[in-house]
Amino acid sequence: PSSGKPCSCGDHNILNCENSFGATIIAEHKPVSYSEIDGRLYNEKELIFPPELALRNVLPLKLYGFGGIKWYRPQKLSALLDLMSLYPNAKLVAGNTEIGIEMNFKNAQYPILISVTHVHELNVLKIKENGLEIGSSVKLSNLQHILLKVMTERDVNETSSCRAISEQLKWFAGKQVKNVASVGGNICTASPISDLNPLWMAARAEFQIINSKGHIRTVCAKDFFLGYRKVDLAQGEILLSIFIPWSRRFEFVKEFKQSHRRED
Template structure:
């Protein structure tokens, strides 16, 4: 103490200890009200007639895609934001797919890993590390390659919001991950507005410069990454400009 005053000791506070008052006496954390807030479907209007939707169910998303077949789907907005701000792209209808449960699945199966298209890259990296630690070494060659490549993928803030499906469907010719999906024999599951699902091999999905095998009204539902086979090795390399 100094001059009779005592410095309070700070400690981390969990969400269940917070009653919503006296935040000034506690360590700053993410607002619990936002964590506990019930999600609602949203429809917002923006400048220039832009409309922004956030469905919470796959059926509602497919209905919107049927109604607006050319609508742009967004999760982290890391690519679309650049296109709008720096390339003068115009997207009058935007649909956020970040809160659709079916697109956020991450299931470890007997024959591989099922990855929803809205899964964030940070979450994918976490699960890949778990799989690498738990499964046989020969099964996780592809997982190790993707996990290692993600270490060089943008910054943590971008990976926290960017999605697996968004990175795939952007079809960038300098993509860090798309060559690995092809090398790893991944399959892409595509769903149309009627709920029909078809499967496309990753190597057949990319048709050209920023062109993919998605018809109007279709979206990328999920990715299936099979375990590597015996004597099958996948290794990533990233070469920068000289």
């Protein structure tokens, strides 16, 4: 109002206040809403994710970049293994949080890049009778959600490892990073300051590894890390999945992070 006082109409459906000329304006306020399909109307402060992008069919990609770089994005494990057989020195990309730094700041050259983000078999999350199976391309944010589900549904004695990993993920980078960073990428980077790799070992986790011919072998987490940024992966092999057994009775796993600041 022109008087400078707050509007005292008090009705959320009717706007009744004075304009600068002293006239009274009465207008009906109709809140708008949106659906998950039609995002043209909304009543939230933040815009929703574009429905057209959510409904778009995801297709395999083969792109060519500057300097002869080739980028592949297969959707099936068989297609990924064929590419690994054809390009044994190809670099696998998930969240690109490590490879992007190497290419931009360390001048690393990777002529063949294969994105594994859309391979169905690598995005599996299964709650089994004896533990939890996690695909290597599962995003850290999705891992957080399944861990919370497990902790509410399973006996507390069985979820000590899950609880420790869930608590550690709270301090693992920001939400945007966790939305793209993968479980397998963090493991295979084998960073000495990894927040999760010590927990995989403490939780008696097992890693399933598959080669370009489809042969699968299992390695305990404690034996997978060979040294500084070195892991037990031969040429043409990839990390397929991670298996966490349920904690045993009187078995306790606890996370602890010591740093100048808790958040990455």
